[in-house]
Amino acid sequence: MRRAFVCLVAALLLLAGACSTTTTPTASGPVTIAVTIAKGKVSPSGAKYDVSKGSTVTINVTSDSADIIHVHGYEIEKDVVAGTPLSFTFTADQTGSFEIETHVVEATIATLNVR
Numbered sequence: 001m002r003r004a005f006v007c008l009v010a011a012l013l014l015l016a017g018a019c020s021t022t023t024t025p026t027a028s029g030p031v032t033i034a035v036t037i038a039k040g041k042v043s044p045s046g047a048k049y050d051v052s053k054g055s056t057v058t059i060n061v062t063s064d065s066a067d068i069i070h071v072h073g074y075e076i077e078k079d080v081v082a083g084t085p086l087s088f089t090f091t092a093d094q095t096g097s098f099e100i101e102t103h104v105v106e107a108t109i110a111t112l113n114v115r
C-alpha cells in the first residue's frame with residue numbers, strides 16, 4: 001500500500017513513466033483486469049483503476065499455482081486453481097478505494113478507486 005502510494009505520487013510529479021509497475025487506466029464503463037500469477041510473481045502489480053460507481057469490473061486470472069483473489073471492501077474472495085482460468089464480475093456499487101490482492105503469493109494487484 002505505502003509503496004503503491006509513493007509510486008502514485010512519483011508518477012503524478014513526473015507526469016509519466018516514473019514508475020514501471022504503475023499504470024493508470026481510467027474508465028467510466030466496464031473494466032477488465034487480466035491477472036497473471038506465474039512463478040510467484042503477480043502481474044499487474046500496484047495498478048490503479050479509476051471507475052465510476054456502477055461500473056462493471058471483470059477480473060480474469062490465470063495462475064500456475066493455487067491462490068486466493070480478494071477484493072477488499074466488497075469482500076469477494078475467489079479460489080484460484082492452478083492451470084484453470086478464473087473469471088468473475090462484480091458491480092462497483094460502493095465508492096471508495098479498494099485493494100485487489102492475492103493472498104498466497106502476497107501481492108496487491110490493483111487499487112480500484114470508485115467515484
Ligand SMILES: [Cu+2]
Pocket residue numbers: 070071072101103
Ligand atoms: Cu486481502
